[in-house]
Amino acid sequence: MSLRHALLGLLAEEPASGYDLTGKFARALQRYAWHAKHNQIYPELTRLAGEGLVAVVAEGARGRRTYAITDTGRAELRNWMLHPPDVFVVRNEFVLRMFLLSTLDPDEARALLRPVAEESARELATLRESIDRADATAPPTAAPELSRLVAEYGLRSFQTMHDWALWALDRIDQADGRREP
Amino acid sequence: MSLRHALLGLLAEEPASGYDLTGKFARALQRYAWHAKHNQIYPELTRLAGEGLVAVVAEGARGRRTYAITDTGRAELRNWMLHPPDVFVVRNEFVLRMFLLSTLDPDEARALLRPVAEESARELATLRESIDRADATAPPTAAPELSRLVAEYGLRSFQTMHDWALWALDRIDQADGRREP
DNA sequence: TGCGTCATGTAACGGGTTACATGATTAT
DNA sequence: ATAATCATGTAACCCGTTACATGACGCA
Numbered sequence: 001m002s003l004r005h006a007l008l009g010l011l012a013e014e015p016a017s018g019y020d021l022t023g024k025f026a027r028a029l030q031r032y033a034w035h036a037k038h039n040q041i042y043p044e045l046t047r048l049a050g051e052g053l054v055a056v057v058a059e060g061a062r063g064r065r066t067y068a069i070t071d072t073g074r075a076e077l078r079n080w081m082l083h084p085p086d087v088f089v090v091r092n093e094f095v096l097r098m099f100l101l102s103t104l105d106p107d108e109a110r111a112l113l114r115p116v117a118e119e120s121a122r123e124l125a126t127l128r129e130s131i132d133r134a135d136a137t138a139p140p141t142a143a144p145e146l147s148r149l150v151a152e153y154g155l156r157s158f159q160t161m162h163d164w165a166l167w168a169l170d171r172i173d174q175a176d177g178r179r180e181p
Numbered sequence: 182m183s184l185r186h187a188l189l190g191l192l193a194e195e196p197a198s199g200y201d202l203t204g205k206f207a208r209a210l211q212r213y214a215w216h217a218k219h220n221q222i223y224p225e226l227t228r229l230a231g232e233g234l235v236a237v238v239a240e241g242a243r244g245r246r247t248y249a250i251t252d253t254g255r256a257e258l259r260n261w262m263l264h265p266p267d268v269f270v271v272r273n274e275f276v277l278r279m280f281l282l283s284t285l286d287p288d289e290a291r292a293l294l295r296p297v298a299e300e301s302a303r304e305l306a307t308l309r310e311s312i313d314r315a316d317a318t319a320p321p322t323a324a325p326e327l328s329r330l331v332a333e334y335g336l337r338s339f340q341t342m343h344d345w346a347l348w349a350l351d352r353i354d355q356a357d358g359r360r361e362p
Numbered sequence: 363t364g365c366g367t368c369a370t371g372t373a374a375c376g377g378g379t380t381a382c383a384t385g386a387t388t389a390t
Numbered sequence: 391a392t393a394a395t396c397a398t399g400t401a402a403c404c405c406g407t408t409a410c411a412t413g414a415c416g417c418a
Contacts, residue, residue: 001376001377002272002274002277003377003378005277005281006277006281009277009280009281009284012281012284013283013284017396017397017398018397018398018399019396019397019398022397029277029280030270030271031271032271032273032276033271033273033276033277033279033280034271034272034273034274034276034277034280035270035271035272035378036378037378037379038397038398038399039378039379039380039381039398039399039400040377040378040379042397042398042399043399043400046399060397061386061387061396061397062385062386062387062396062397062398063385063386063397063398063399064396064397064398065397065398077281077284078284078285081278081281081282081284081285081289081293082285082289082292082293084278084293085274088273088274088275089211089216089274090211090212090213090214090215090216090273091183091215091216091272091406092213092214092215092269092271092273093183093215093266093269093270094269095213095214095215095331095334096183096186096187096190096210096214096215097262097265098214098330098331098334099187099190099210099214099215099331100186100187100190100193100258100262101262101328101330101331102194102328102330102331103190103193103194103258103259103262104259104262104263108262108263109330111263112262112263112265145283145356146282146283146285146287146290146353147282147283148352149279149282149283149290149349149352149353150276150279150280150282150283152345152348152349153276153279153342153345153349156341156344156345157338157341159341160337160338160340160341161334163337164333164334164337167333168330168333168334171329171330172330182404182405184405184406198368198369198370199369199370199371200368200369200370203369216406217406218406218407219369219370219371220370220371220372220406220407220408220409221405221406221407223369223370223371224371224372227371241369242368242369242414242415243368243369243370243413243414243415244368244369244370244371244413244414245368245369245370246369246370272378
């Protein structure tokens with residue numbers, strides 16, 4: 001059950017409402033870490049509050065409830081972080097599709113790989129920009145910015161995907177006896 | 182519903198029993214593409230057979246049933262492959278944990294990153310070995326080996342993870358004002 | 363004969379998706 | 391006024407996990 005720990009983790013940074021958290025998933029987490037929508041987030045927040053892991057710290061307009069993590073919640077999050085499972089279960093539809101590329105013929109494989117090369121380049125540019133912006137605003141002597149680490153991981157992952165897609169396209173061309181200028 | 186397409190894809194290569202397919206998931210797919218166990222695979226095969234996408238082509242000892250993909254099944258697989266979704270939903274607990282590294286202090290983050298560096302190195306070595314073995318046995322003028330492509334993707338992904346973990350450890354050390362010899 | 367592997371299943375439960383549903387506030 | 395955004399929820403269904411369950415075959 002990773003959703004609750006994702007929520008606890010986000011609330012450990014700063015208090016937020018279900019709506020805010022939904023936005024954070026959509027903007028930051030869902031591209032490479034975890035995906036959830038409001039209809040899953042709201043009931044889970046209610047459950048977490050019932051268990052005392054989070055608490056409502058403010059109520060605003062339109063029924064908005066701002067949650068904050070409690071000490072119990074922090075302890076639960078810490079415990080979860082410090083005890084990772086031995087093996088991580090992977091379920092990645094993109095990689096599955098790449099795995100099954102061999103069921104297609106070369107032209108079709110190329111048609112699938114080209115958008116991969118393009119989209120990874122776009123993601124890469126977006127991430128690079130937001131990292132550069134963050135690096136520039138933070139003072140150079142700042143405390144260890146641990147959140148910078150995962151951004152770098154994302155960056156490198158998209159770079160890898162991009163390089164690989166270009167390599168794969170090239171290899172298909174060669175095996176196919178064709179050359180592109 | 183990717184499981185059925187994973188099964189169709191594996192059966193597109195060669196006929197297999199539920200037991201065989203369970204083994205393929207455990208050995209090949211589950212580390213980076215898709216995960217499923219026998220209790221999910223057997224019922225799905227029954228369903229696929231009911232819909233005419235696969236068919237039993239042999240029955241052996243101990244109730245073993247060998248399935249093969251049908252023309253209908255091939256058409257369904259092809260259609261699925263050629264129509265990828267606009268956005269891929271990602272749910273990766275490992276990356277989520279890296280995302281939440283910033284909720285820990287530097288010593289704890291280091292303790293989590295060290296095994297990452299080690300395990301990715303091991304995975305890398307295993308994959309490299311099996312790729313080299315496959316490259317060596319295949320004739321150099323062989324037809325486009327599309328299945329070689331995803332192996333390369335796995336290789337590069339683990340390399341990226343490894344390099345990143347070492348970089349992250351180093352960066353934490355620096356920010357922490359410490360040096361390791 | 364007994365252990366390991368091959369081989370297949372069922373049932374209950376929990377997590378995640380799709381679809382449905384409502385209403386307040388703010389900006390134009 | 392009215393559209394966009396903010397803000398929260400419920401219910402049915404499907405997929406995946408955990409636990410339970412059984413038995414045949416091959417080898418030492």
